[in-house]
Amino acid sequence: AQSVTQLGSHVSVSEGALVLLRCNYSSSVPPYLFWYVQYPNQGLQLLLKYTSAATLVKGINGFEAEFKKSETSFHLTKPSAHMSDAAEYFCAVSAGNTPLVFGKGTRLSVIA
Amino acid sequence: GAGVSQSPSNKVTEKGKDVELRCDPISGHTALYWYRQRLGQGLEFLIYFQGNSAPDKSGLPSDRFSAERTGESVSTLTIQRTQQEDSAVYLCASRSAGGTYEQYFGPGTRLTVT
Numbered sequence: 001a002q003s004v005t006q007l008g009s010h011v012s013v014s015e016g017a018l019v020l021l022r023c024n025y026s027s028s029v030p031p032y033l034f035w036y037v038q039y040p041n042q043g044l045q046l047l048l049k050y051t052s053a054a055t056l057v058k059g060i061n062g063f064e065a066e067f068k069k070s071e072t073s074f075h076l077t078k079p080s081a082h083m084s085d086a087a088e089y090f091c092a093v094s095a096g097n098t099p100l101v102f103g104k105g106t107r108l109s110v111i112a
Numbered sequence: 113g114a115g116v117s118q119s120p121s122n123k124v125t126e127k128g129k130d131v132e133l134r135c136d137p138i139s140g141h142t143a144l145y146w147y148r149q150r151l152g153q154g155l156e157f158l159i160y161f162q163g164n165s166a167p168d169k170s171g172l173p174s175d176r177f178s179a180e181r182t183g184e185s186v187s188t189l190t191i192q193r194t195q196q197e198d199s200a201v202y203l204c205a206s207r208s209a210g211g212t213y214e215q216y217f218g219p220g221t222r223l224t225v226t
Contacts, residue, residue: 044205046214097207099157100145100205101157102147
């Protein structure tokens, strides 16, 4: 069985500040991990993915995430927040070709 | 080609009516998934199609929900005798056979049951 926990349903940062969105997973098999972003009234857009290659994964819009097996974590970071980063972020896990199991999401607000 | 498309984008229906939601996956994608997103919630898996294999229906919440897929193309999700708790955004995603297992999502259908 797989599960995802996203710590913090709402995170607020100042423009230009570090963004850190936390994700911990549980998986009985080697996991594939994903971060998706959802802007209001839109579908989900893939930010980045971990698929057992490099543990530090770079994605779109300056985001990156590090897979830490010992901590069962896959936290999402961005060095400097932009106003356009305000959105809902979802962490998800799968075993490859299985359905994604999502966390409950973290809403990111960026303050000018 | 184009991304995943879904129709309608919005659907308002009366309690007890049946609804059909449509998903057009990315051309060539063999896998297709349906998810439900209730207000303020994460996404719940509903059903998964992979090629010609029997679909994985383990996420369907009741027998009022069903889905079909024609080959490796269009899929329809049908909800019979809709209830107010069915109000949600229904998202469809597709995935290619190879690659690194990422799923590509459509814009969703917002269903409101009054």
